Amino acid sequence: MQYRLNVNGTEHSVEVDPDTPLLWVLRDAMNLKGTKYGCGAGICGACTVHMDGEPVRSCLMTVSSLGTSKITTIEGIAKTPAGRRVQEAWLKVDVMQCGYCQPGQIMEATALLSHNAAPSDGDITTAMDSHICRCGTYTRIRQAIKLAAAKEA
């Protein structure tokens, strides 16, 4: 089936089966490899993208369910002020170990900061707790979110 998708501000046309999860459309049909596969079941958060500005698990969204929603991926998040701040903070703190979870973490953190400019420790935990970092960079994730929030203030 042919689908028209709005990804990172551009219209794309892809030819995929209707039940293909957005994750695999992005990665394999559109060659946007920044969105990661970790569990395929909504548990790990590695595949997080924004759908009309809200964080969603792209492994759980079928392409046929997307309609006209605007999708933003890690490749496009720098276009938002919050996204850019979060990426800069991530780099400054050097959150990364293997780095594989980080696109998903950055997407979630960006969504958090766009709703809540000065999140408390509790807010950060609540927002980020559904993301797995197998390498254990949680302390730096928290630190980077606080840094990004401070920059806004």
Added chain:
Amino acid sequence: MLPTELQRVIEGVKAVHPTRRTVLVASAAAGGALMVGWYAFAKDQTRDDGKLNAFVTIAPDNTITIMAKNPEVGQGAKTALAMMIAEELDADWSHVLIAQADLDTTVFKGQYAGGSMMTPENYLPMRQVGAATRALLVKAAAKKWSVAESECTTSKSVVYHGASHKSARYGELAAAASRFEAPDAKTLVLKDPKTFTIIGEPTVGIDSARLVKGAPLYGIDVTLPGMLYAVFQKCPVFGGKVRNANLDAIKKMPGVKAAFVIEGGSKEVFEAEGGTVSSGLLPGVAVVATSWWQADKARKALQVVWDEGPYATTSTESLAKEAEALFLKPATLSLRNTGDADSALKIAAKTVEARYDYPFVAHVTLEPQNCTARVANGKAELWAPTQLPESGRGLVAHTLGMDVKDIIVHMTRSGGGFGRRLMNDYMVEAAWISKTVGAPVKLVWSRADDIGHDFYRPGGWHQIKAGLDKDGKPVAWKHHFVSFGKDKKFASCAGMSPDSYPAGRIPNMIYDASLIQTGIPMGPLRAPGENALVWVFQSFIDELAHAAGKDPMEFQLELLGKDEKLPGRGDGLSTGRSRGVLEKVRQMSGWGRALPPRTGLGVAFAYCHLGYAAEVAEVSVAKDGVLTIHKIWSAVDVGRQIVNPMGAENQCQGGIVDALSHALNQKITFANGRTVQTNFDSHMPVTMHQVPPMEIAFVLSDNSPTGLGEPVFPPVIPAVTNAIFAATGKRVRSLPIDEKTLAV
């Protein structure tokens, strides 16, 4: 197949002797081999391309490209090894680029990630590479200016001649410098560490700027023209084979290009260490399609009739029953027998007895196992996230009947390693599937494949009895370990060293073992062996402290006794360095301070993979058993120099978090010969709400720098469970911690 290379990585410490004297001797001996990198190129007198040796190329614009010879799995090798070279090269770090080398055993040595060996194996050789490269640039400058080399100095990618006020950027000199012979290693003078400007500076990872933007650096991101996607369904029961499958139906599914049975590799590949590890091409059904989603969807429709083999009845319960039965029988293996433990126990003033057990655990790297392969016309090219590429290449060569010379291995970034990617089963699977379909293939395991076909950290059971004399000093220790293996040989990473601490500190000791044979694959997981054994030993030492009525910290320090090296792995455990980290963590944590009710501090330490770590945990336990870990303090001694404090702290935090996942959450169970867990939900690494504040301090001792991947992990779990005892009087003797058992 457990190649000797892998065994060496798991054991880590056996190959390198870390005293200052022996490191120098060892690196001089290894020097010839390690130095091939800069001799091989320098001998070519005709080049002027700025390629000074296998590691360093300098462009006219002053950009310095340094080759990363080792795989990057998140341990920071790519950045840290280049920092070692750049330091002695006097490079301007802001102009350094790092390129990932392919596997090339004719040029590079030690291209692997494991055993916390990156730093100890490379610290001197990489610095020598930098110094040798610098010498070439100085020589080029001296020649150009007709001055003595000894009068030239270097700083930030510039050579200076002070007397004549001349200077030249490395970029201007590199073409001329690339024609010179490499200097004799003996003539190289390395810097005084006090003058370091790169080593020891907190340095952001070289790929970090690209990673935050989602750059496709991982194995799973590789794309080749004309590439197909594959999934591979192996028998869920370990040791099973395919009888038949509905291949015709599968072939008709959307996008499917091929579906076929793979019989599996040769017998010698299957029959490995302890008779339990199968690290090769296992039997199964491959499905190849034009997209991964289609391949995986077709796989879900697969109906395979399996011959489930001899282990189809294995379950967690059946293993526990076997262990129970083995405890009732005399042990079959004697690991250590010093003094006369039985007699000493009879006359001891007090005896303490306990049983400990811990489960199997899976690695669950966040990037599932994958490999992209192009096999055609007798040649193979592989893109793989692997910790041990040489062994992967060997496995592919062996299984496909190829010569290693015809196989190219590109090391991609790995989304985590933790020991899982020391095994290269996914490499040989991808190669086989590509060869069969005659096209480039990307094989990606699903998470269920990954959890169901791991080389698990083995579970184990321990029965220990110890005796104290009237002063509360331990005089006897009798230990029966029920583990896995065959014919008196431990399965991979299921062993226990006869020198396990407190060996050498208690006069009468018996370490015995009995083995269960099983088909479950086992292998190295971060701090192999120690990740569970240290919990058992350090918990039981804590039990003895309480039985003796002594403060656990004091008891530990007393037991360590006088300063010496105890015989054992690596260079042997230094009681002095152990005391050093314990004393540091005692001070950091404010050990001994008054605490609220149901709150406690626990301490533990370990010597592991050449490093020393001591940890204190502060916990409180609510009446209903809910555990809160308030903080973890960690004192770490990995020698006199931390190469990249930025990465080092991250590694330490990672080690602590990893251990907390074992302590609090993770447990693999088996039923009907297969793994029960199929995704993270039932085998969860800890997430943010379970991660306490951590404080890490490095104790800089006058010892050669060693690695940080493993040593921080082992003491974490016993520090937490010892703290739980201090808070509640309840001893955790089974992992993961079950909060229900902590309720009042």
